[in-house]
Amino acid sequence: MAATVIETPSTRKEKVRDWTKPAAMAIPKEGYFSVKNGRYGPLYPRTPACHGFTIIAKIKPGREETIRAYGKTIETAIADMPDALATLKLHYLRWVLFDIGKDTYFMYQGIFDTDFDKYTEDAVALFKKVGVNTVFENLEGFPEDWKTNVPAFVKFVREHQCPSFLEYGEYPYETADEIKKALQLKAKFSEMLDLMQ
Amino acid sequence: MAIYSASLPKSVGRELPKADAASLEFEDIQHFLIHRSPALAARYEFLTFRKPAPGRAWLRTMTEKVTTAAAVRSGQLNTRWVTVALNWNGIRALGLNDHSLASFPEEFRQGMATRAEVLGMTGANHPEHWKGGLASADLHAIVILFARDVPERERCRVEHEKFLSQCQGVEVLSSLDLEAIPPFDYAHEHFGYRDRLSQPAIEGTGEEPMPGSGPAIKAGEFFLGYPDEEGLSAEGPKPEILSRNGSYLAYLMMEEHVGAFRDFLRQHGETQDEQELVAAKLMGRWRSGAPLVLTPEKDDPKLAGDYQRTNDFDFGKMDPHGYACPLGAHIRRMNPRDTAANMNRRKMIRRGGTYGPPLPEGVPEDGRERGIAAFVGCASLVRQFEFAMNVWANDPNFHELGNERDPIVGTQDGTFDMTIPKRPIRKKVKGLPAFTTIRGGAYFFLPGIKALRYLASLT
Numbered sequence: 085m086a087a088t089v090i091e092t093p094s095t096r097k098e099k100v101r102d103w104t105k106p107a108a109m110a111i112p113k114e115g116y117f118s119v120k121n122g123r124y125g126p127l128y129p130r131t132p133a134c135h136g137f138t139i140i141a142k143i144k145p146g147r148e149e150t151i152r153a154y155g156k157t158i159e160t161a162i163a164d165m166p167d168a169l170a171t172l173k174l175h176y177l178r179w180v181l182f183d184i185g186k187d188t189y190f191m192y193q194g195i196f197d198t199d200f201d202k203y204t205e206d207a208v209a210l211f212k213k214v215g216v217n218t219v220f221e222n223l224e225g226f227p228e229d230w231k232t233n234v235p236a237f238v239k240f241v242r243e244h245q246c247p248s249f250l251e252y253g254e255y256p257y258e259t260a261d262e263i264k265k266a267l268q269l270k271a272k273f274s275e276m277l278d279l280m281q
Numbered sequence: 282m283a284i285y286s287a288s289l290p291k292s293v294g295r296e297l298p299k300a301d302a303a304s305l306e307f308e309d310i311q312h313f314l315i316h317r318s319p320a321l322a323a324r325y326e327f328l329t330f331r332k333p334a335p336g337r338a339w340l341r342t343m344t345e346k347v348t349t350a351a352a353v354r355s356g357q358l359n360t361r362w363v364t365v366a367l368n369w370n371g372i373r374a375l376g377l378n379d380h381s382l383a384s385f386p387e388e389f390r391q392g393m394a395t396r397a398e399v400l401g402m403t404g405a406n407h408p409e410h411w412k413g414g415l416a417s418a419d420l421h422a423i424v425i426l427f428a429r430d431v432p433e434r435e436r437c438r439v440e441h442e443k444f445l446s447q448c449q450g451v452e453v454l455s456s457l458d459l460e461a462i463p464p465f466d467y468a469h470e471h472f473g474y475r476d477r478l479s480q481p482a483i484e485g486t487g488e489e490p491m492p493g494s495g496p497a498i499k500a501g502e503f504f505l506g507y508p509d510e511e512g513l514s515a516e517g518p519k520p521e522i523l524s525r526n527g528s529y530l531a532y533l534m535m536e537e538h539v540g541a542f543r544d545f546l547r548q549h550g551e552t553q554d555e556q557e558l559v560a561a562k563l564m565g566r567w568r569s570g571a572p573l574v575l576t577p578e579k580d581d582p583k584l585a586g587d588y589q590r591t592n593d594f595d596f597g598k599m600d601p602h603g604y605a606c607p608l609g610a611h612i613r614r615m616n617p618r619d620t621a622a623n624m625n626r627r628k629m630i631r632r633g634g635t636y637g638p639p640l641p642e643g644v645p646e647d648g649r650e651r652g653i654a655a656f657v658g659c660a661s662l663v664r665q666f667e668f669a670m671n672v673w674a675n676d677p678n679f680h681e682l683g684n685e686r687d688p689i690v691g692t693q694d695g696t697f698d699m700t701i702p703k704r705p706i707r708k709k710v711k712g713l714p715a716f717t718t719i720r721g722g723a724y725f726f727l728p729g730i731k732a733l734r735y736l737a738s739l740t
Contacts, residue, residue, distance in 0.1 A: 121399050123388070123667050171622040202672045205664050206622045209511075232513045234664065235387065261681065 101257040107132040108252040115247025122201030124238045132253030134175060136195040141244045143188050147222040148181060151190060154219045155179070161214045168214050171206045173197035175260050190223060197259040204238055304485040304507070305500055307351035309526045309729040311364055313425065314503055314630045314658040315350040315486060317477075318362040320427035322434040323459040323634050325654060326441070328451060329419040333376040333739070335450030336421070340365070340375065341737040342444070343424065349730060360433050364425035365733065366530055366725035368392060371421030376739045377523075384519040385726070388663045389529060393722045399667060401675025406692045406719040413455030415534070415721035420454060423532070423725055425656075431460060457534070457654055459634040467570070467586065470635055471537040471651050472560070472689075472716070475570030475585060479592050479616060481628040493593030498628050503660055504528055510625040515660060518726075523736070526729030531657040531666040534636075534721040535690065540646020542716045549710065554579075562701050563688040565612030572612075577605035595619040603702040608680040611689040614673040629665050630658040652717070662724055688713055 109131045111117075120127045128135065143151060161168055173196050180191040200207070211220070212231070220226045220240075227236035255263070305315075312318070330336030348362040367375070369390045373382055388396055394408040394416040402408065408416035424441070428434035445451060461468070468476045482490035484497040485507075501509030505517035506525035517524025550556035557580060561567040567576070570585030574594040585591055597619040600606055606613050618624065633655025640647065659665035673679060674687040677697065686697050693715040701708040728736065 123399055123663050123671055202676070205626065205668070209623050209626070229516070231511070232515050259681065 103255045103258045105256070106252065106254050107256040108250060111247060111249050111251065113247075113249065115245075122199065124201050124204060124235065125242055127199055127201055128247065130199075130257060131248075131251040132256030133248075133251040134195055134197050134253070134257065134259070135199050136193065136248075137200055137241065138246045138248065139190075139192040139241060139244045140246055141190055141223040141225065143181070143190050144222055144224055148188050151181060151219060151222050154216070157215055165214075169210065171203060171210055173203075173260060190219075197261070200241070205234055208234055208237055305350075305483075305504070306526055306729075307354055308349055309731055310350045310504060311727055311729070312348040312350045312353045312362055313364040313632060313656075313727060314528055315483065316353040317632070318353070318359070318427045320362065320429060320634075321461045321465075322428045322431045324426045324428070324434055324438055324456060325459070326424045326426075326456045327413060327415065327420055327454045328371075328422045328424065329414075329454050330371065330374040330421045331450040331452065333374060335448050336371075336375050337737045337739060339445075339448045339451045340422075340733060344730065344733040344737060347730065347733065360429040361437055362427040364427075364727070365422065366425070366727045367422045367736070368420060368723055368725050370418055372726065372736065374421050375736050377736065381519050381523065386518075386661070386663065388667060389724050389726065393531065393724045396667070396724075400670040401686070401692050402719055402722070403692055404694050405715065408722075411719075411721040413457070413534075413721050415455075415532075415723050417454070420723060423723070434458070457636055459636045459654060462635050462639040469568075470653050471539050471637070471639060472542050473568045474560075474564055474566070475568065477631075478566070478570050478585070478588075479612070481630065483630075491588055491592040492590070493595070495625070498625060501660060502626065502628055502665075503630055503658055505660055509660065520735075523728065523732045525732070527732055528658050528660060528727045529662045529666075530725040530727050531659075531662060532654070532721075532723045532725060533657070533719060534652065534654045536650060536652040536718045536720050538646070538714075538716055538718070539640045539651065541714050543642075545714060545716070562607055563610060563699070565606045565610035573606040573610075574600045603700075604704065607699070607701050609682050609685045609688070609699060611687055614679060614687045615669060615690075617673070627665060627668060628659075629669065632656045632658065652720070658727070689716060692719075 111129075111131065114126070115128050116126055117129060128137075172194070175195040175197070176193075177195075178191075178193040180193070182189055182191065208230070210216075220230070225243075226240055227233060230237040230240070307315070328339075330339075343363070343365050346363045347365055348359065353359065353362075369382070369385055369392060372385075382390075388399075393400070394411070397403070397406075397408050414420055426434065426437050426441075428437060445453065462471065470476055479491070479494065481494065481502075482488040482497040483500055483503060485500050486497075488497070490497050499508055499510050501507040501514055505527045506514060506521070508514050517527065546556040546559050549559045557567060561573055561580075566572050567580040567582075567585070569580050569582040570591060571581040572584075572591060572594055574596065575581075575590070576584060594600075595618045596603075596606065596613060601620075602608075603610075603613075616624075621627070633653055635651070635653055637651025638649060640649075640651065657666050657669075674691045677684050677686055679685065682698075682700060684696075684698050685700065686693060688699055691697070693713050695712050695714060697713050699710040699713050701710070
């Protein structure tokens with residue numbers, strides 16, 4: 085396959101991607117190579133680890149256990165409704181609580197296939213449905229009127245977002261949908277071979 | 282795109298169905314987004330206010346001429362319908378205080394020209410090529426006139442011209458005359474596609490949604506001050522009298538390159554039937570209006586005009602792979618139906634018409650300007666209109682297609698493709714030409730009547 089050329093200052097269109105070779109990408113401090121504006125602010129490029137964000141925010145004092153309890157909430161929600169988060173096109177989610185001195189911080193790391201700017205309103209609606217919204221309400225600085233004020237919610241996310249400076253992908257750029265399709269095909273093919281015995 | 286209908290709708294001459302009278306304030310809402318007027322001609326005038334006082338005086342007089350939703354619903358026969366809307370620069374030019382000005386949404390304050398990149402309006406569609414002063418800081422207001430016919434439009438044009446000549450300090454930056462094009466049996470645009478077959482019904486107006494459209498949409502999705510599909514009333518600009526019963530409009534003037542479009546059909550289809558199929562695959566409906574999902578192999582004009590059937594289909598269940606209606610076709614992008622989340626938050630109301638002389642079949646491209654000039658109405662430009670342009674029309678990776686934009690309204694520069702799913706092997710048209718070019722656009726606020734009076738009486 086041709087060499088991959090992804091968004092850099094000198095290219096405007098994303099070209100063919102090569103999933104056969106692991107790849108890494110160093111990213112400038114701002115999180116993007118050149119300013120390209122989405123509806124709510126600058127866009128971040130697709131990397132070998134697709135799209136994502138790392139939100140780090142201080143929690144309101146005494147809320148640690150409340151936040152931890154959401155682990156079970158989400159586990160149950162997904163067990164009941166496995167496709168609940170389908171709109172976000174997630175690969176992975178990691179929620180972490182850690183201390184710096186006397187303060188406790190919450191880190192929300194997501195890796196997904198669509199840039200956050202596009203599906204912001206859908207994400208907010210989804211959070212409400214799955215019950216994730218109230219996790220955010222335990223964070224300092226989270227806007228109280230976030231339900232009717234999507235721009236304020238986006239502002240909070242962007243202000244607490246810490247862009248990566250390095251991302252690596254074992255099967256770079258591939259979407260969760262494509263990976264699942266490939267796995268399904270493999271399973272069906274194996275079944276077919278079995279039937280031909 | 283939307284055109285005005287040639288025949289009078291059944292509602293004219295008798296009262297419209299009783300709505301929940303306690304909810305929508307029809308006497309305060311302008312008619313524009315609530316009612317489709319049976320107009321055959323129209324005129325848009327884009328104005329600038331050189332000074333606040335004359336601007337307010339002009340607005341004071343015009344407000345009394347604006348057609349309200351109540352006036353239309355009462356069943357009285359109108360021969361003209363007047364609409365007034367302002368952009369952010371215009372509201373500022375009238376003298377609104379800074380605090381209130383800052384309470385308008387970010388994208389409205391920036392204006393469409395500044396948001397061009399977000400909307401995907403690059404290359405030939407970029408505001409640096411726009412006409413009529415629409416990208417200039419001088420654009421302040423628009424008067425939209427719908428008229429029963431061309432003579433009535435001309436009568437109103439002269440009347441407004443006389444009035445303006447007495448308003449020192451209010452000037453016309455540019456104007457556009459519109460007319461329905463033949464044949465007049467149904468609304469259509471210059472490429473020949475029938476229009477207006479899919480529109481949301483607003484809850485509280487008493488209008489019944491078309492089968493396949495889902496339930497009526499909450500008024501707050503289109504008008505400020507009412508509960509929306511989330512059950513809440515989004516914050517509008519301050520003070521409340523300014524925002525209540527108002528809406529936002531995205532205006533687009535889109536030139537249609539009819540010669541290039543017909544060349545393309547001929548290039549990709551040998552027979553008339555084949556060419557009609559190519560046209561249908563681009564749009565998602567045959568030019569008659571019949572939806573491909575319901576009739577994928579041959580046209581069905583009767584189905585097209587049957588409002589009980591023409592919109593009664595979905596994509597996810599009936600055509601998941603796009604064998605009938607390609608995944609990237611225009612109507613599938615503008616309304617993904619059951620293949621997208623939160624569709625009730627993405628509805629918009631369209632109004633508008635055709636400008637320029639029609640190009641008869643068989644006549645080569647004559648280079649004359651023709652196209653559509655239309656408005657998209659909603660309560661949130663960023664959530665509704667901008668989402669549709671950014672995520673559906675101009676995202677090359679919509680539906681994971683990779684390198685495709687909307688074939689009709691997307692920004693095409695000859696480097697994007699169009700996939701037409703077929704068994705066994707799909708067909709991929711490479712290097713789609715641009716059938717349209719955006720010649721102008723703007724974001725306007727469509728105030729309620731009390732809001733117009735409030736602005737006219739600022740000091």
